Amino acid sequence: MAAESAYVPPVSDYAFLYREAFGLDLVDRATGGELSADDAIEIIAGAGEFAASVLAPLHTVGDRVGARLVDGDVRLPDGFAEAYQAFVEAGWITAEAPVTAGGDGLPGVVRAGLGEIWNASNAAFALCWLLTAGQIHALDAAASDQIRETYLTKLVSGRWTGTMNLTEPDAGTDLGAIRTIATPRDDGTWGISGQKIFITWGDHDIAENIVHLVLARTPDAPAGAKGLSLFVAPRLLVNDDGSLGDRNAITTVAIEHKLGIHGSPTCVLAYEDATGYLVGEVGGGLAGMFVMMNSARTEMGFQATGIADRAYQQAAGYAAQRVQGAVIDRPAGTPIAEHPDVCRLLLSMSSRIFAMRALGVHTADLFDRDETALAEFFVPILKGWTTEDAVAVTSDAIQVHGGMGFIEETGAAQHYRDARIMPIYEGTTAIQSNDLVGRKVVRDRGATAEVLFGRIEQTIAQLQRQEHPVAARTAERLTRAVAASRRATASVLGFAAAPRDAYAVSVPYLMLLGTLAGGWMHALAVVAVLAHDGSSDEDAARLTSADFYGAHHLPRVHMLAETVAAGEIG
């Protein structure tokens, strides 16, 4: 039986991405010289060491024991509270929080790496951090000084954690259907009543207090999303002196039995005239939530990369030691990693993971540099495409294990189960694709898409100046892929009069652009590798990965372009 593999943080990939892949020191540019790539790599390596030693060992127990509801309170497995305290004390929450909120304000490109590492080592644990980080951004953008003082400082210090309370039984994708009511009280607070479901880390025992950010409807508010306001409602009420008081009237009714991420408690919360505090303006709830959305969706790209990489590492480790049968053209005793089809699976996984990781860094970099149009263009692509591809990678990881992959103790199945929520939460792939087609492509008549295609063509021109066969093949493949993507974009724009047709192929179109962007990331890597002599083992591996992606994944663009062109269904 395979023991659970250790987690090895992808420091060398981040070093390559920060220093070389984009042709300059990304971190230096993002921070105006305050930090260099070398500094960032040190941070990444430190995070990786922390994650591997503190978070990764709780990955399995989080799944097997999971979060449990005991007498109305959620309990995490032994070790989670200590790990959270160590995480806080090491300063990781503060490090990532914006300077305006009292954090260290690490740039997005570094947060991309950290996000991947927390999620790879322990995705269930990372969700607690992810929701807290999201709430920090939301409060930093909209909260009053009093809320900042009382709540935001505690979140940034890591002493309290945060949640997002949006979904209700009949209000998932359609937030306009929210029925939770917030009624003003004479003392300026609000009484919140209603039921919220799918509340990630909605209750737990690993920090002192929990701050719920709640979307609710005020009395006489207009129907639909315009009637929603945002409130802070703490698990334990906070006294005027900042000390913790009584339990707020928020009950954990149930926790969900899920396919995966069992270590992340998914709660049903009942609000019964619970005390809340308005954040921002009445009726400004959805705007407040949108602040978090780009960040949370981008973060999903890092989670997808992390879960996929952990699954890959486990499969690669198993294949490197497992001996079974003769391997064609190799001596007896050669492990299965050299079976041609196992090579294929492992390269399929690793080449996808590099593409995801690089696009995550590139998107973060665009945000760091306020190149907003292209950054926001990539958000739904990153969220939708990486999460779908990550599910495929975790499936491949099971396949590499053969029959052992189906046995829970092996651990491969956990990644597969954990991964499956990613294309659903923070907006399903369909929601991402509607955002992409509606707001990012049709609205500007394809102008931003054309910016992307133009940049890819610049990379193709760089490839064409190289003599190397991988550069030549990559340029040729990418040229055809850009042409197919332009045709697909024209198809989408052509459906403007029949939007059902556009939305019928919006997911294929999203996957097409994600696949294309992944090919571009590999092309940038080829250019960077060939800019120095390109002869180290690591360089050779990057060229092989790019070549494999070009032969096995990039051709999907042509398949999807044909699908997009077909449009309407049924």
Add this chain to the structure above:
Amino acid sequence: MAAESAYVPPVSDYAFLYREAFGLDLVDRATGGELSADDAIEIIAGAGEFAASVLAPLHTVGDRVGARLVDGDVRLPDGFAEAYQAFVEAGWITAEAPVTAGGDGLPGVVRAGLGEIWNASNAAFALCWLLTAGQIHALDAAASDQIRETYLTKLVSGRWTGTMNLTEPDAGTDLGAIRTIATPRDDGTWGISGQKIFITWGDHDIAENIVHLVLARTPDAPAGAKGLSLFVAPRLLVNDDGSLGDRNAITTVAIEHKLGIHGSPTCVLAYEDATGYLVGEVGGGLAGMFVMMNSARTEMGFQATGIADRAYQQAAGYAAQRVQGAVIDRPAGTPIAEHPDVCRLLLSMSSRIFAMRALGVHTADLFDRDETALAEFFVPILKGWTTEDAVAVTSDAIQVHGGMGFIEETGAAQHYRDARIMPIYEGTTAIQSNDLVGRKVVRDRGATAEVLFGRIEQTIAQLQRQEHPVAARTAERLTRAVAASRRATASVLGFAAAPRDAYAVSVPYLMLLGTLAGGWMHALAVVAVLAHDGSSDEDAARLTSADFYGAHHLPRVHMLAETVAAGEIG
């Protein structure tokens, strides 16, 4: 919360396949007039009714409670033993067994439908039947009269069940590494010692006795697969008068904790000088096992279709009743089934399922008619392609449910978990693809592949004689797909001097041919529908399904052809 969906047997699809899709009464041809399509449909409908009322209700409890090891014996959840007895009494095991073994000898095309139905209603239960049916074939081909009398009759009657004991901790794909020893005894029996793993239904409490078919090595046997012989070893020894005696020295050491099919006990069995009886010749073990292999692998195609269809039915049922948000161009209160992307997911699933189902019937028909070369050509394709596609279908079914899909109580996750073993057991997809490339394509220099392409071109010619736009589009798409498949076949043949390259792209090649064959099945459906007026709702749905498959799935052939042409990896 969605209740688990009822199971609706796909009677109308089998009626279409038996009567129309292949241009004649398949059942009449297969049985030389003994049975007609009408008879077969009655059998399918009866099986469907039985499965829906007796087997389907145990699908969930099989997963939640699962098989448990209690004091050394495996216990199934309440209801399994009664369901098995009802299954036996209804005569389903006898119905499918060959006439030579004392069964009713239903033709393969009907067994295809039955196999799907048992697996759709309860895949975990169906595995018990599947292994028993396989053993019936193996013993019918090779066993002595005494073994036939003592064991085969009991298996055919359904009173005892059968298992296959191949795998050992270091002998999975590589059966030549088997170490279990069978030593001859003076009384003509054999003493079997060793450990077998992954034994499906290796112990249970739903029938009187269990007959293990064991692959073991005799003393002084040659190394590798040639040294293996086949033995029957019963759980309870059988007295000379046929009554049941003591427990044989076979211990259930453990049952596996698996990702899915929890209702199917997967056992670790320890043989400690257990009594066994030789089947066939010493050293003829692997040949005996190969008898079962075509049948078991074909059967996997029916399981894939069944699990995929059950997942589809649940998703379609949920989407038809769930109302959430506004649906573009549809009135308020329209359920999510009319969201363009939900339409896309549902059509993606159902068009794949029809393709799988039809190819399963076609493969069975080729075996029924002893068109062995093409039948055996399809075996690895059917096994590899349908099981991989079925996993994708179960993933889509989760996606249709949104967040509810990730909650175990919804039931969608079970299909996803159950399905994941299919591309692994009975030979992984890589093993299937090696069989396809090595034995079915390279060995005859592509001659059988060319027979397939020629038949598809006959269907294209039929489509071209129609005026209907779906026929025109299908013909055009299929023409390009056949051309790409010919190129891919030439690529594979071109790798003959570098077999590692061929095996590096053998899975993509298998998926290409499966996808192409699926497109052909839809094309046959288009021809059949347009042969009558083609205006009923069912006809329209078949045309839509074919058109969707052609736009969304068939283009994968072009992607895979590019991958296959690239050959070598790394």
